[in-house]
Amino acid sequence: MSEVTYSSKELLKWLWDDYLKKHMGLLVVAIIFMSIEGATMGALAKLMQPMFDQVFVAGKENALIWVGLILVGIFVLRAVAGVTQKVLLTRISLKSAADMRIDLLDRMMIQDGAFHQNHPPGFLIQRVQSDVNAIGAVWQAVITGTGRDLIGLIVLLGVAISIDPVWALLACIGVPLMVMPAALAQRFVRQRSREARDIGANLSTRLDEVFHGIVQIKLNALERYQARQYRDITKTYIRTEVRAAFGNSAIPGMIDIMSGIGFMAVILYGGSEIISGDKTIGQFMTFFTAMGFTFNPLRRLGAISGLWQTAAAALERIKELMDAPVNLRSPAKPMPVPTGLPDIELKGVSLSYGDAKVLDDLNLTAKAGQTTALVGASGAGKSTIFNLMTRLIDPQEGAITIGGVSIKDMDIPELRGLFSVVSQEALLFDETLRQNIVLGREDVSDAELQSVLEAAHVADFLPNLEHGLETPVGPRGSALSGGQRQRVVIARALLRNTPILLLDEATSALDAQSEKVVQQALDRLSKGRTTIVIAHRLATIRGADKIIVMDRGRVMDEGNHDELLSRGGIYADLYRLQFEDGKTVYDSRHARDLRVREKGLKPNRPNILQRFGQRLFGQA
Numbered sequence: 001m002s003e004v005t006y007s008s009k010e011l012l013k014w015l016w017d018d019y020l021k022k023h024m025g026l027l028v029v030a031i032i033f034m035s036i037e038g039a040t041m042g043a044l045a046k047l048m049q050p051m052f053d054q055v056f057v058a059g060k061e062n063a064l065i066w067v068g069l070i071l072v073g074i075f076v077l078r079a080v081a082g083v084t085q086k087v088l089l090t091r092i093s094l095k096s097a098a099d100m101r102i103d104l105l106d107r108m109m110i111q112d113g114a115f116h117q118n119h120p121p122g123f124l125i126q127r128v129q130s131d132v133n134a135i136g137a138v139w140q141a142v143i144t145g146t147g148r149d150l151i152g153l154i155v156l157l158g159v160a161i162s163i164d165p166v167w168a169l170l171a172c173i174g175v176p177l178m179v180m181p182a183a184l185a186q187r188f189v190r191q192r193s194r195e196a197r198d199i200g201a202n203l204s205t206r207l208d209e210v211f212h213g214i215v216q217i218k219l220n221a222l223e224r225y226q227a228r229q230y231r232d233i234t235k236t237y238i239r240t241e242v243r244a245a246f247g248n249s250a251i252p253g254m255i256d257i258m259s260g261i262g263f264m265a266v267i268l269y270g271g272s273e274i275i276s277g278d279k280t281i282g283q284f285m286t287f288f289t290a291m292g293f294t295f296n297p298l299r300r301l302g303a304i305s306g307l308w309q310t311a312a313a314a315l316e317r318i319k320e321l322m323d324a325p326v327n328l329r330s331p332a333k334p335m336p337v338p339t340g341l342p343d344i345e346l347k348g349v350s351l352s353y354g355d356a357k358v359l360d361d362l363n364l365t366a367k368a369g370q371t372t373a374l375v376g377a378s379g380a381g382k383s384t385i386f387n388l389m390t391r392l393i394d395p396q397e398g399a400i401t402i403g404g405v406s407i408k409d410m411d412i413p414e415l416r417g418l419f420s421v422v423s424q425e426a427l428l429f430d431e432t433l434r435q436n437i438v439l440g441r442e443d444v445s446d447a448e449l450q451s452v453l454e455a456a457h458v459a460d461f462l463p464n465l466e467h468g469l470e471t472p473v474g475p476r477g478s479a480l481s482g483g484q485r486q487r488v489v490i491a492r493a494l495l496r497n498t499p500i501l502l503l504d505e506a507t508s509a510l511d512a513q514s515e516k517v518v519q520q521a522l523d524r525l526s527k528g529r530t531t532i533v534i535a536h537r538l539a540t541i542r543g544a545d546k547i548i549v550m551d552r553g554r555v556m557d558e559g560n561h562d563e564l565l566s567r568g569g570i571y572a573d574l575y576r577l578q579f580e581d582g583k584t585v586y587d588s589r590h591a592r593d594l595r596v597r598e599k600g601l602k603p604n605r606p607n608i609l610q611r612f613g614q615r616l617f618g619q620a
Contacts, residue, residue, distance in 0.1 A: 005316060006312075006315070006316050006319060008308070008312060011312055011315045011316070011319065014315075014319060015139075015315070018099075018100075018103075019096040019099055019100055020092070020096055020139075023092045023095065023096065026088050026091065026092055027088075027092060027143070029084075029088060030084075030085045030088035030089050030092065030143070030147070031085075031143075031147045033081040033082075033084045033085040033088070034081070034085045034143075034144060034147030034148035034151065035147060035148070035151040036077065036078075036081040037078055037081040037082050037085060037148045037152070038147070038148040038149060038150070038151035038152030038153075038155060038297070039151060039152065039155045040074050040075075040077055040078040040081070041078075041152045041155065041156055041293045041297075042152065042155030042156050042158065042159050042290065042293075043074050043155075044071070044074050044289070044293070045156060045159050045286055045289040045290035045293055046159050046286060046290075047067065047070060047071060047074070048282065048285045048286040048289045049163075049280075049282040049283055049285070049286040050067055050282065051067050051282070051285075052280075052281050052282035052285045052286075085144070085147070085148065089140050089143055089144060090140065092139075092140075092143075093136045093139050093140040094136065096136070096139065097132050097133065097135065097136030097139075100132050100135070100318070101128055101129075101132045103322070104127065104128050104132065104318060104321060104322065105128055107321065107322055107324075107326075108124055108128075108321065110326055110328070111324065111326060111327075111328075112326075112327050112328045112392065112393055112394075113387065113392050113393050114327075114393070115324065115327075119321075120205045120208070120209075121205070121208050122201065122202075122203075122204035122205025122206065122207060122208035122209070123201040123202075123204065123205050124321075125204050125208065126197075126200050126201040126203075126204040126205075127201070127317055127318055127321060130200060130204075131197060131314035131315075131317060131318055132314075132318065134310065134311065134314050135311050135314050135315060135318070138307045138308065138310065138311035139311075141300075141303075141304055141307055142304055142307070142308060142311075145300055145301050145304040148297075149297035149300050149301050149304075150297075150301065152293070152294075152297045153294055153297045153298060153301065156290045156291070156293050156294045156297070157290075157294065159286065159287075159290040160287050160290040160291055160294075163283050163286055163287040163290075164270070164279070164283070164287065166269070167266050167269065167270050167287055168287075170262060170265040170266050170269055170270075171262035171263065171265070171266050171291050172262055173261060173262055173265050181250075181254055182251055182254060182302075182305070185247050185250045185251050185254075185306070186247075186251070186305055186306065186309050187309075188243075188247040189244055189247035189306050189309040189310060190309040190310075190312060190313055192240055192241075192243045192244035192247060193244050193309060193310040193312075193313035193314070194313040194316065194317075195240045196237065196240045196241050196244055196313070197313050197314055197317055198317075199233065199236055199237040199240055200237060202233055203230070203233055203234065203237060206226075206229065206230050206233060207230070210226050210230070212476075244310065247306060247309075249303075249306075250306075251302040251303065251305055251306050252299040252302045252303050254302070255298050255299050255302045256299070259295055259298070262291070263291070266287070266288075266291070270284060270287070327394070328391055328392075328393075328394060328412065329412075330410075330411045330412045330413075331408065331409055331410075331411075334409060334410055334411035334414070335405055335409040335410060336405075336414075337402075337403075337405070337410050337411075337414045337415060337417070337418060338402060338403025338404065338405055338418075339403075340368075340403075340499065341368040341369045341499050341528075341529070341530055342368055342402045342403030342404075342418070342499060342500070342530060343365060343366065343367055343368045343401075343402075343403060343404070343530070344365070344366040344389060344400075344401070344402050344500070344530060344532070345364075345365045345366075345400070345401045346362055346363060346364050346365075346385070346388070346389075346398065346399075346400050347363055347398055347399050347400075347401075348361050348362070348363060348397060348398040348399070349361070349362040349363075349388065349395045349397065349398030349399070349400065350362070350395060350396055350397040350398055350553075351381075351384060351388070351393070351395045351396055351397075351553075352396060357552075357553055358381050358384050358553055359381045359384060359385075359388075359395065359553040359554075360552065360553040360554050361397075361398075361554065362381070362385075362398070362553060362554060362555060363555060364385075364548050364555050364558070366530055366532050366546075367530070367545065367546070368403075368530050369528065369529070369530060370530065370531070370545035370546065371526060371531040371532075371533060371541075371543075371544045371545050371546075372530075372531065372532050372533070372544065372545065372546045372547075372548060373532075373533045373534075373535055373541035373544040373546070373547045373548065374532065374533065374534050374535070374548050374550060375535055375536070375538065375541065375547060375548070375549055375550070375571065375574065376549060376550035376551055376556075376570070377551065378536075379552075380550040380551055380552065380553065381550060381552075381553040382534045382550060383504060383534060385532075386421070386502050386504060386532070386534070388400055389402075389407070389419070389502070389532075390415070390416055390419055390421075390502075391407055391408075391412055391415060391416070394408070402415075402418065402500075417498065418498055418499055418500050419498055419500045419501075419502055420492075420493035420496045420498045420500070420501050420502070420525075421493070421501075421502045421503075421504070422486070422489050422490055422493055422501070422502070422503050422504070422506045422522065422525075423502075423503075423504040423505065423506060424504060424505040424506060426477060426482070426485035426486045426488065426489045427476065427477075427489075428473050428476060428477030428480070428485055428488060428489075429473075430472070430473070430474060430475045430476070431472065431473065432467075432469065432470050432471060432472055432473070433458075433462075433465070433468075433469050433470070433471050433473055433488065434449075434469040434470060436473055436477075436488055436492065437449070437452070437453075437458075437469075437488060437491050437492050437495060438495065439492060441495075444495065448495070449469075449495070452491045452494040452495045453491055455491070455494055455521065455524050455525075456487045456488070456490040456491035456494055456521045456525075457487050457517050457518075457520065457521050458484075458487045458488060458491045460487075460517070461484055461487075473485075473488070481514070482514065483513075483514025483515075483517065483518055486506060486514070486518045487517070487518060487521060490518070490521045490522065490525055493525055494524075494525055498529070499529060499530060500529060500530045500531075500532075501525060501526055501529045501530070501531040501532070502531075502532050503522060503526070503531065503532070503533040503534065503535075504534045505534055505535065505536065506518065506522060519540070537578070538571075538574060538575055538578055538579075539578075539579075541561075542561045543561075544560070544561070545560065546558060546559065546560060547559065547560060547561060547564055547571065549564065549569070549570050549571045551570060556569070556570055557569050557570060557571060
């Protein structure tokens with residue numbers, strides 16, 4: 001994470017302009033009630049003088065009644081004002097925090113793949129949830145402090161000054177002593193809070209990795225290792241938070257010391273004036289009450305400075321994400337997307353990640369309505385082509401056109417509306433089966449939905465689910481098998497009914513029975529569409545209209561299955577590696593077994609690897 005810093009002025013301006021200004025009406029009303037609540041403390045302090053001088057000293061009974069009634073009125077007014085301002089501030093805090101959370105999520109979802117590669121999910125979750133929640137709580141404290149506590153402090157100091165300006169000056173004698181320590185404490189809190197935010201993000205990332213990789217953790221007996229890793233990060237987090245708490249509490253602590261020095265000075269100086277008769281007991285009690293009431297608002301205001309530094313550390317991280325440049329944008333005046341079945345063409349496309357060349361002057365064409373297969377070793381750049389066509393990333397050089405229109409000239413959502421994608425990772429959301437298929441659409445009829453369920457063979461296993469289409473599929477579809485998840489994704493693609501279909505190893509992780517069913521659904525899905533297939537298993541793409549052979553980011557050969565085999569080269573080598581060599585081994589073993597039987601002996605039972613070879617190459 002880069003160390004981007006913003007001044008408090010910049011952060012406050014951003015908060016006000018983007019999130020608080022829209023709540024101006026409620027905020028003004030809340031501040032009025034906060035001011036009333038704060039001012040009641042001044043009125044209560046002022047009431048001390050007639051209470052002592054006219055009631056307790058002079059013994060006037062009629063004064064006792066009106067002083068008591070005023071006292072009750074002050075507390076009733078304070079209660080009404082306190083409840084009102086708290087309700088209003090809570091509403092403002094929650095709504096502004098929700099707006100920030102939504103804006104942050106919107107911003108992160110439009111970022112490209114490189115952004116999400118550099119910012120793991122746990123880090124982003126920490127920003128959206130924990131950081132925004134922390135800021136929302138601080139906003140309420142800051143606004144309350146600047147409203148109720150600041151007004152209350154001003155009123156109380158005014159009461160104290162009206163009694164004796166010299167006493168008020170003596171009460172504040174310790175203020176200069178805490179200016180420099182308070183500034184240092186604020187800087188310390190900001191630094192520690194920034195560290196705590198980053199460590200908290202590491203904790204969220206670790207949890208995200210643990211829960212998503214729980215099966216591998218169990219299979220590799222990594223429970224203790226992962227727990228130790230998490231415990232070490234947690235210890236660092238606790239240590240950093242404790243240090244930040246020390247800085248936060250230091251500021252109110254310094255205010256306590258300053259207040260003690262001021263009270264001592266007032267007692268030493270003012271006590272002699274009372275003894276000599278220059279001041280009454282009522283005046284002293286009013287002053288002492290006013291200064292005593294300033295104690296809590298002053299401590300809260302001092303604590304707010306520390307809370308603000310904590311919030312500022314979180315705000316810096318959030319604003320940095322908000323300010324991160326969006327590299328993939330729709331053009332200001334997008335061209336309409338092509339209609340019908342389009343050709344797809346890549347011309348001179350080059351792409352590098354750092355010094356690693358992924359695609360090197362790549363040229364290929366996928367004809368409209370045909371199936372084009374991409375084959376080659378891992379790392380040849382096949383999946384990258386899918387990411388480029390859907391503008392998840394942009395190439396450094398070259399152009400990509402669909403139906404003759406450059407994808408950079410199209411509106412991004414409309415461009416992606418041309419594609420349906422079925423990959424080996426059948427991503428489902430933790431929602432119902434119906435919601436995973438319709439994906440928020442409300443215009444899907446029951447007949448249309450039933451049609452895609454049957455075409456994708458979802459209807460085959462639907463009766464086995466307790467709640468049918470309303471069955472929750474679990475996190476990432478964990479309640480379904482791999483073949484069932486793939487069929488749900490195919491149903492989703494059928495319902496989208498897009499002109500272009502991208503298949504990325506859609507059956508590679510399935511067993512033979514599931515693969516057969518899924519392959520039938522894929523064959524039905526690809527009819528009447530421009531289809532591009534990524535495949536490592538050549539048996540799945542022998543019927544493709546065109547096969548493009550890739551190596552190290554370049555097109556090495558292209559043609560149909562028979563043409564490529566007849567020419568030799570990379571494709572023929574791959575085919576021989578997957579089929580012919582293995583089948584030769586199997587045939588020789590089969591001939592040996594026949595010779596053994598001719599001698600009246602029983603052949604050795606094939607081991608698991610041999611049986612796997614018989615099954616695989618026999619089908620080939």
